[in-house]
Amino acid sequence: MRETSRPEETARVTRGARRFLRACGFAVLGELPLPNGRRADLVALAPDGALRIVEVKSSRADFQADRKWTDYRDYCDRFYFAASTELDAAIFPEDAGLIVADAHGGMLAREAPILRLAPASRRAMLIRFGALAAERYCALAFGEDAPV
Template identity: 40%
Template structure:
């Protein structure tokens, strides 16, 4: 799989820069394209050094944002919620009660911290386990991509 910047979609570039920033500046590890139990797919789910879970929804443009009606469904699955957009995005239309990240394919910056809404312990444990299993399955796939599983 080629993950060079010239082969990524605009949303994937935003996710890449966001994940790099969260790792370097905040010691978070990230899983992109994380599917929740509800079958909603999160662009970036990040796990912090103290077990905190952040969700980042990447929007490549105004049309992408306007087409999204599911973002509030992510709020029950994170301690903080963020939008990641590029520097040309009209950020004034994003809900003020959410976090804001400006990103490109190489880095990002948190402009507004999303408010904290701590997850219940049982949900945190289930999400952390799901994150770990997803990351480990993907890592195994890189090593042994032709393995069919079970």
């Protein structure tokens, strides 16, 4: 069996985490630009309007090299990491949730604490989420250019 590259592993974990979130009843968008200029790997919208951000990590080196995830907490009600089954869960901070995933699905290994978005921030994020979802739908349905 060949070793997978970092981009391949990231794609697998992202797919599994997305499948898990959708199975839990969330609407999910990948690569959602945030108001601070960062881009969240996955944003999940619950039926009650709660927002979850999931940062995908493909390796220990990926986690250690990238600390921009600390900038995501102001834009969600709960923050999670999604990681492959090969990663040691102990490397992730205890104050974040953890989803363990592969290409086929995922499971919740640790629930995230509730952060509670301020009403104005929630409104801004819901508008951002809906607008990007609509743009991506139009791109798929009508063959128009999709926004990044």
